[in-house]
Amino acid sequence: MPKLKIRKSAKKRYKLIVGKRFIRKKAFKGHLLEKKSQKQKRNLSKSVVVSKSDTKAIRKMLIC
Known part of the structure; x- marks a missing residue:
C-alpha cells in the first residue's frame, strides 16, 4: 500500500491545539x-x- 500524503493546503491553514482541536484564521x-x-x-x-x-x-x- 502506498504512503498516504497529507494535504499541504490544510497543513498551512490549520494548527492543532490542546484537546485535539484546531484553530484557523x-x-x-x-x-x-x-x-x-x-x-x-x-x-x-x-x-x-x-x-x-x-x-x-x-x-x-x-492524517493525525
Whole structure:
C-alpha cells in the first residue's frame, strides 16, 4: 500500500491545539480593506477554534 500524503493546503491553514482541536484564521482579510472599519479588520485578525463538525474532515486531511 502506498504512503498516504497529507494535504499541504490544510497543513498551512490549520494548527492543532490542546484537546485535539484546531484553530484557523478568519476570512475576508486578504484585500479590499480600505472600506472596512478598523474594528472589523481587528476582529478579522483573530484566530478562532474550528467547529466540531469540521474537525473530523480536517483531521482526515492531516492524517493525525
